Amino acid sequence: MLSLQQENKNHSQLISRFVLLAALAVAIIAVFSVSNGKAALTVPKISPKLMSEIGSSSETVPVLITTESHDYDAIVQAIEDAGGTVTQQYKYATGLAAELPKDAVFSISEMAGVQRVQMDEPRQLESGSTTADSIGGVLPLGSDLEAIDGAMRTGVAIPMDMADIQTVSADPMGVDAEPNLYNVPWAMGATDVWSTGNFGQDSLAVVIDTGIYADHFMLSGNVIGGEDMSTDVGTPYEGFDKATNHWHGTHVSGIIAGHGAVDFPEDSLLVQSVELYTGESLPSFAPGTKRLFLFGNAPATQLYGIKVFDHTGGSASNSLIIAAIERAIDLKLVDGLDVDLINMSLGGGTGYEGRDLESQAVDAATAADITVVVSAGNDGPASLMIGSPAGANTAVTVAAAATAVNSRVFWDQNFGILGVGSYLYTTDDDQVIYFSSRGPTSDGRMKPDTTGIGTFVLSSFITEAAPQSIAFASGTSMSSPSVAGVVSLLNTWGETVGASPYDYKEAVMDGSNPIPYYDKYDQGAGMVNAADAMDALQADKHYGSVQSPLPSRHSGGAQRPKGTYIPTGALMNGYTIDIKDLAPGHVQDYWxxxxxxxxxxxxxxTDVDLGVDPLLFNSFELHVSSAVRTTDCCYYVYSTNVWGDASFTIEELNTQASGDIFGVNLANFPMMPGYVRLVIENDWTTFDNISGKFTVKLERNRDNSKDEFHKGMLNNGEDSGFFEVGFGSEGVAIELSWLRDWTRYSSSDMDMIIAWYDTDGILHYEFGGATFSSPEKVVLKADNIDAVYVLVQGYETYDQKEPWKMKVNYLGD
Known part of the structure; x- marks a missing residue:
């Protein structure tokens, strides 16, 4: 899946939002002043990240402006008068994007009709650096298990060695394909639909991704066109269908509409593995070879590629992804192409899933009779991790599962040993893979909607040197197109009876089979079966149904996490979780x-019992999330393997671990109020059931003393005005909290700005109280303070009156 790149960033990059430089101070002074012990301030509706950028060395900043309507004329004129450039004006979502001079940001933010100005932040491949030899983008066969398991959620590809392998472009109508239980169409029931003559013909899918290599042997004749909207435009890499593009979009396209075959030497390990685990013999079309057919679920589907990520798999701005969705809508409504579906194997975090600009664009596409299929995300296994656009109301949101045959075949190839895969995947049941983002949404809606195969999928792959390649890849990036292919099959039949995107969504969910053990927030309705979905669609008694819209705002509490609730009182004394005989790939959730x-x-x-462990790979995986939802940015402990006695300590900006652990992933984040999710998993590659005890303890600072207390209520965009607070001989500590923190949906974002004079009369500003943290905390240590003023801002309260309170403690005597 494509997502915001968040792995391994430090706290200052993720949480600290006001890094005030001298240039920013000058800009702020131009907006407000503090004098005579009182302050007057009109706080601009500007995101903290943008405030940070204003103080950078660049002369302009890219912004995304949310507006109240599509009446952009005055805003566009003001941007141009200020020397800025409007880069996007959205037709369907209400907003626009621009490149603004730093000194114009404040004035634009205060215009009538402007709701919010934020940084137009880049989205990136989760794998980060994606060159052919980089860990995370591409790994070679033979990599160790820890490297592969750790990189799976980043969309890593693991190419096959193409030596001694012959590629064949097969008939897209599947007439020469002999079914084999190894690949996706047979595992998801698509071949039963093919037997009716339906291969997805007359369906058109737009793939918003890294482009599609139209000349790949698996995609011959499918790609009818495309365009490059990425930053490659104007460079030698411009083009949606070049072999120099990143592999991701081509791999995704093969899962939707591939129709190729590969002839292997009959004694090759892949042939032996496929035949071993399926119990079937592969066909032979030439002496000494066996043929493996590589088909997508809907091989006759036409494809149109919109490239938004550059040839390295690098950044694509949020505004560009919204523009790409709108371009797909215009292809249908303006250009006359009969676009039937969009696949987006991308996403990122959001504070308001279902109601942000990306979600607006998705819902607009659905209203234009285009079914939008999206990745659930790779931010699991904690619940409440559905981001955007996965949280869009009308999207078909897809989780990822591992299957026995796919997994075993891959492990054999990776380790070069026939049969080793059966030691690393011991059950015949599917598993919802650990990285697949779990629901529900923060406002309590069921997401994901359904599940597809997303682990070690063998599909089309390109490099500039070897564009006719194939590779294994994992992620919800792979599960989303597997379901998009099913939607294409449904559309081929459904168009004849006037079926709608919501009819297809209902059919996909009705045609899904629940995976044993996992709940609906892990898998939605279950693993999609194309034949069952077609039966459900054909049994529909009313076509043209429309999904009910979301209310414009949601003012209820946030959905609680799934799993077992641990009372605070029990935690204070130490709460012991006794895990007994947990099966591989299974999890227990606590919060x-x-x-x-x-x-x-x-x-x-303590008391870890690893059971039978022939490969010495058995282990627990421990995940401890912070209160932040919809993104994996803020796990204190992520996917850390535990094979014996171990200890984990989480404090403010300090997470540590010791003991019998490996694959350690720790991060330092604030102790934010809200729902902390603790997920204990038997690693999916473990051979046997395992047991152990996990004792969780919470310590609290019971010092509630304060020298001052303030409170109030603010609407979105309002501020308190500056008010004076006291201080001690060594400074002051100020803590701001509010009602709708991370325990609520929507979660409000309150900020505080501090202005203080020193004894020489010099004015200083402190913006450390404007972060994603809840509560906000600032400790101002100085022995030359003459006066301190605080301003509270309702930065983002989603039109709700937000109660706040502030505790002030004097430092020193």
Whole structure:
């Protein structure tokens, strides 16, 4: 899946939002002043990230402007008068994008009709650096298990060695394909639909991704066109269908509409593995070879590629992805192409899933009779991790599962040993893979909607040197197109009776089979079966149904996480979770509510019984999330393997671990009030059931003393005005909290700005209280303070009156 690149970034990059430089201070002074012990301030409706950029060395900043309507004339004129450039004016979502001079940001933010100005932040391949030899983008066969398992959620590709392999472009109508249980169409029931003569013909899918290599042997004749909207435009890499493009979009396209075959030497390991695990013999079309057919679920589907990520798989702005969705709509409504579906194997975090600009664009596409299929995300296994556009109301949101045959075949190839895969995937049941984002949405809607195969999918792959290649890849990037292919099959029949995107969504869900053990927030309705979905569609008694819209705002509490609730009182004394005989790939979910004043969380692991462990790979995986939802940015502990006694300590901006652990992924984040999710998993590659005890303890700072207390209520965009607070001989500590923190949906974002005079009369500003944290905390340590003023801003309260309170403690005597 494509997503915001968040892995391994430090706290200052993810959380600190006001890094005020001298240029920013000059700009702020132009907006407000503090004098005579009182302050007057009109706080601009500007995102903290953007405030940081205003103080950078660049002369302009890219912004995304959310507006109240499509009446952009005055805003566009003001941007141009200020020397800026409007880069996007959205037809369907209400907003526009621009490149603004730094000194114009404040004036634009204060215009009538402007709701919010934020940084137009780049989205990137989750794999980060994606050159052919980089870990995360591409790994070679033979990589160690820890490297592969750790990189799977980043969309890593693992290419086959193409030596001694012959590629064949097969008939897209599937007439020469002999069914084999190895690949996706046979595992998801598509071949039963093919037997009716339906191969997805007359369906057109737009793939918003890294482009599609139209000359790949698996895609011959499918690609009818495309365009490049990426930053490659104007460079030698411009073009949606070049072999120099990143592999991701071509791999995705092969899962939707591939129709190729590969002839292997009959004694090759892949042939032996496929025949071993399926119990079937592969066909032979030439002496000494066996043929493996590589088909997508809908091989006759036409494809149109919109390239938004550059040839390296690098950044694509949020505004560009919205523009690409709108371009797909215009292809249908303006250009006359009969676009039937969009696949987007991309996404990122959001504070308001279902109601942000990307979701607006998705819902507009659905209203234009285009079914939008999107990745659920690779931010699992904690619940409440559905981001955007996966949280869009009308999207078909797809989780990822591992299957026995696919997984075993891959492990054999990777380790070069026939049969080793059966030691690393011991059950015949499907598993919802650990990285697949779990629901529900923060406002309580069921997401994901359904599940597709997303682990070690063998599909089309390109490099400039070897464009006719194939590779294994994993992620919800792969599961989304597997379901998009099913939608294409449904559309081929459904167009004849006037079926709508919502009819297809209902049919896909009705045609899904629940995976044993996992709940609906892991898998939605279950693993899609194309034949069952077609039966459900054909049994529909009314075509043209429309999904009910979301209310314009949601003012209820946030959905609680799934799993077992641990009361705070139990945590204070140490709460022991006794895990017994947990099966491979299975998880147990726990959660507790972190309240203000929490000082330390500890997790101690003891009495681990790894069962039968022939490869010495058995282990637990531990995940501890912060209160932040919809993104994997803020796991304190992520996917850390535990094979014996171990200890984890989480404090403010300090996470540590010791003991019998490997694959350690720790991050330092604030102790934010909200729902902390604790997920204990038996690693999916473990051979046997395992047991162990996890003792969780919470320590709180019970010092509730304060020298001052303030409170109030603010609407979105309002501020309190500056008010004076006291201080001690060594400074002051100020803590701002509010009602709708991360325990609520929508979650409000309150900020505080501090202005203080020193004893020489010099004015200083402190923006450390404008972060994603809840509560906001600022400690101002100085022995030359003459006066301190604080302003509270309702930065983002989603039109709700937000109660706030502030505790002030004097430092020193």
């Amino acid at each position: 507790f509510k972190l309240r203000p004043g929490a000082e330390r969380i500890t997790v101690d692991v």
